[in-house]
Amino acid sequence: xxxxxxxxxxxxxxxxxxxxxxxxxxxxxxxxxxxxxxxxxxxxxxxxxxxxxxxxxxxxxxxxxxxxxxxxxxxxxxxxxxxxxxxxxxxxxxxxxxxxxxxxxxxxxxxxxxxxxxxxxxxxxxxxxxxxxxxxxxxxxxxxxxxxxxxxxxxxxxxxxxxxxxxxxxxxxxxxxxxxxxxxxxxxxxxxxxxxxxxxxxxxxxxxxxxxxxxxxxxxxxxxxxxxxxxxxxxxxxxxxxxxxxxxxxxxxxxxxxxxxxxxxxxxxxxxxxxxxxxxxxxxxx
Amino acid sequence: xxxxxxxxxxxxxxxxxxxxxxxxxxxxxxxxxxxxxxxxxxxxxxxxxxxxxxxxxxxxxxxxxxxxxxxxxxxxxxxxxxxxxxxxxxxxxxxxxxxxxxxxxxxxxxxxxxxxxxxxxxxxxxxxxxxxxxxxxxxxxxxxxxxxxxxxxxxxxxxxxxxxxxxxxxxxxxxxxxxxxxxxxxxxxxxxxxxxxxxxxxxxxxxxxxxxxxxxxxxxxxxxxxxxxxxxxxxxxxxxxxxxxxxxxxxxxxxxxxxxxx
Numbered sequence: 001x002x003x004x005x006x007x008x009x010x011x012x013x014x015x016x017x018x019x020x021x022x023x024x025x026x027x028x029x030x031x032x033x034x035x036x037x038x039x040x041x042x043x044x045x046x047x048x049x050x051x052x053x054x055x056x057x058x059x060x061x062x063x064x065x066x067x068x069x070x071x072x073x074x075x076x077x078x079x080x081x082x083x084x085x086x087x088x089x090x091x092x093x094x095x096x097x098x099x100x101x102x103x104x105x106x107x108x109x110x111x112x113x114x115x116x117x118x119x120x121x122x123x124x125x126x127x128x129x130x131x132x133x134x135x136x137x138x139x140x141x142x143x144x145x146x147x148x149x150x151x152x153x154x155x156x157x158x159x160x161x162x163x164x165x166x167x168x169x170x171x172x173x174x175x176x177x178x179x180x181x182x183x184x185x186x187x188x189x190x191x192x193x194x195x196x197x198x199x200x201x202x203x204x205x206x207x208x209x210x211x212x213x214x215x216x217x218x219x220x221x222x223x224x225x226x227x228x229x230x231x232x233x234x235x236x237x238x239x240x241x242x243x244x245x246x247x248x249x250x251x252x253x254x255x256x257x258x259x260x261x262x263x264x265x266x267x268x269x270x271x272x273x274x275x276x277x278x279x280x281x282x283x284x285x286x
Numbered sequence: 287x288x289x290x291x292x293x294x295x296x297x298x299x300x301x302x303x304x305x306x307x308x309x310x311x312x313x314x315x316x317x318x319x320x321x322x323x324x325x326x327x328x329x330x331x332x333x334x335x336x337x338x339x340x341x342x343x344x345x346x347x348x349x350x351x352x353x354x355x356x357x358x359x360x361x362x363x364x365x366x367x368x369x370x371x372x373x374x375x376x377x378x379x380x381x382x383x384x385x386x387x388x389x390x391x392x393x394x395x396x397x398x399x400x401x402x403x404x405x406x407x408x409x410x411x412x413x414x415x416x417x418x419x420x421x422x423x424x425x426x427x428x429x430x431x432x433x434x435x436x437x438x439x440x441x442x443x444x445x446x447x448x449x450x451x452x453x454x455x456x457x458x459x460x461x462x463x464x465x466x467x468x469x470x471x472x473x474x475x476x477x478x479x480x481x482x483x484x485x486x487x488x489x490x491x492x493x494x495x496x497x498x499x500x501x502x503x504x505x506x507x508x509x510x511x512x513x514x515x516x517x518x519x520x521x522x523x524x525x526x527x528x529x530x531x532x533x534x535x536x537x538x539x540x541x542x543x544x545x546x547x548x
Contacts, residue, residue: 104425180349
């Protein structure tokens with residue numbers, strides 16, 4: 001079945017449920033911030049979040065109490081500092097304890113690939129000598145049946161819904177993204193359901209170097225959300241709001257300041273356009 | 287990341303600047319370099335802007351042959367993808383490029399490092415109840431074992447240079463000699479650590495990092511005071527060649543243009 005056009009609000013209501021395992025993927029570029037905000041507005045709870053590089057949007061979801069478990073490989077605010085809500089959850093159990101399952105990037109990438117390939121596990125030459133391999137039940141060792149080499153095995157990810165951003169969809173719901181495309185193709189093909197936020201719908205795709213196209217029938221819903229990746233970026237549509245990432249350090253460090261910001265800009269805005277207006281209103285250049 | 291703003295007027299460069307310049311000098315010729323976030327990225331860009339224009343920069347975001355002319359705040363910045371020879375997926379960068387042995391040198395930062403070049407970027411304190419939770423492994427565990435060699439760069443302090451890591455995120459050199467022999471089939475591990483005080487090189491004879499070069503104005507006592515184990519000082523201890531005008535000019539040029547682009 002081809003992708004259906006849905007508003008982001010309807011897509012989240014239909015495909016993201018309490019207790020689900022959800023991947024909002026993106027590697028610096030094309031991070032689906034608008035979807036994370038909508039999940040917070042709709043008050044989802046007990047989510048297991050998956051992401052190689054959890055950044056501000058995962059910090060917000062964790063701080064707002066939506067998340068019970070995080071599967072990841074690098075949790076930080078690149079070039080700006082820490083994820084203070086993530087750290088508060090891990091270090092102090094606030095707003096509640098956060099279970100973590102962590103890997104290296106190579107391990108997470110292989111877990112996505114295995115899942116996208118319909119295999120129960122994947123193999124890599126990795127983790128040798130690391131403490132992670134000692135404590136994680138999701139890292140085991142296997143012997144290559146052909147060469148005898150000992151290699152690491154990691155289980156496929158089991159994802160209920162993946163949400164990504166792409167630049168464009170066509171009229172039939174095929175989507176195209178270019179620039180840094182991270183692990184988004186594997187995230188979509190790993191999940192039972194998928195939602196794609198796009199900048200716009202076009203009649204026909206213009207070829208781009210290094211573009212990735214996902215056929216309509218691999219996607220459940222397409223939502224048109226201009227600047228849906230803000231403060232991340234969408235190559236050829238927007239620039240990364242590096243100042244916002246720097247300012248998040250101050251907002252997220254303090255529990256009260258964090259909650260006030262989330263209330264003003266997410267809980268009390270009805271959608272992404274209103275969120276963007278709320279930032280413009282306080283002088284933030286979007 | 288806060289920059290050290292104070293400039294020692296006698297020396298005319300900051301301790302961060304000499305660290306970046308000296309780290310950059312480790313990249314030469316046509317090396318293919320897997321670049322970590324932060325200080326390594328700055329040094330790698332400086333190398334390309336000065337003595338090593340033919341070095342190939344590879345970023346874990348999938349950008350191969352990126353040619354940034356300013357410091358990207360993250361490894362997924364548009365300046366990397368727009369200037370790259372190829373942009374591949376993240377699973378591909380780790381499997382076809384890193385794991386398959388196509389990278390000459392890995393360039394990493396660290397929160398904590400020990401005498402064997404093992405790295406902690408996971409947690410300070412107990413893993414289950416850390417006093418400081420750090421970002422985690424990222425690409426480092428496989429970068430340290432799959433690249434031909436590894437350069438580590440970080441600021442020198444007793445909190446960073448520790449006798450025993452709270453968590454071994456990435457292995458530098460194995461304590462077990464048989465494991466160390468096995469790993470050599472795929473890569474030789476960290477060979478140099480460049481700090482804001484000195485340069486340490488791995489010595490196979492002692493199987494430890496030894497201080498081989500002190501930056502101008504730094505004493506052995508300074509280094510010992512900021513190192514959490516009785517670090518070996520090389521018999522052939524040298525003084526680091528100071529930054530040249532050209533190196534400093536290039537570094538300040540792109541640092542400034544990065545600030546303006548934000």
